[in-house]
Amino acid sequence: MNILLDLLPETVEIGGVEYPINTDFRISVLFELMMQDNTISDEDKILEAINLYYPQTPDPEYLDEAVEKLIWFYRCGNQDKTKKRKSEADEDNTEEEKLVYSFEHDDRYIYAAFVSEYGIDLQDIEDLHWWKFRALLTSLSDECEFKKIMGYRSVTITSTMSPEQRSFYEKMKRIHALPMSEAEQDKYDRITQALMGDGDLEGLL
Numbered sequence: 001m002n003i004l005l006d007l008l009p010e011t012v013e014i015g016g017v018e019y020p021i022n023t024d025f026r027i028s029v030l031f032e033l034m035m036q037d038n039t040i041s042d043e044d045k046i047l048e049a050i051n052l053y054y055p056q057t058p059d060p061e062y063l064d065e066a067v068e069k070l071i072w073f074y075r076c077g078n079q080d081k082t083k084k085r086k087s088e089a090d091e092d093n094t095e096e097e098k099l100v101y102s103f104e105h106d107d108r109y110i111y112a113a114f115v116s117e118y119g120i121d122l123q124d125i126e127d128l129h130w131w132k133f134r135a136l137l138t139s140l141s142d143e144c145e146f147k148k149i150m151g152y153r154s155v156t157i158t159s160t161m162s163p164e165q166r167s168f169y170e171k172m173k174r175i176h177a178l179p180m181s182e183a184e185q186d187k188y189d190r191i192t193q194a195l196m197g198d199g200d201l202e203g204l205l
Helices: 025-035 042-053 060-074 079-091 107-118 130-138 145-154 163-175 182-195
Strands: 011-014 017-020
Touching: 011 060, 025 042, 025 060, 025 130, 042 060, 107 130, 107 145, 145 163
Parallel strands: none
Antiparallel strands: 011 017
């Protein structure tokens, strides 16, 4: 699907029937936060995901397909592309990407970024399609504070850097580190990779 040429999806087909799907970005933000919440059981996560995305509950016979379709929607229809990029990265022995943002801990930065970059007040807007939100989020300029913070979290400190550079990035990493344990970080990374099409949700749900 091409966001420039095609209408963004408002429904998905499950068991041969078209079901409306909740497209507002807040739903997918809640879904991502829920997936990363260790206090919610795996079974409850699946049921809550169904309740979040579908105004009409799909036939229980097609539960697996309903979950697959909502994950497809969450991935903005880019499953094949993300898997291809992951495969290419593996072939190049590229270092696995680590979590560089959190809707929970970066909420103020994201809110401010949308206001300053696009003039969009996420508090006031009634309905913004998730796919539009993701396109805008990933296209923020490098001068945006939120993008700078993600850069600090993702940068690899190397011996080729000057002492001043190493000191600066170490400081920025400490200041902007996401507050989670190593175990939480590992599960978060694996869930995020699976949701974005780079892994399997089996064993995580």
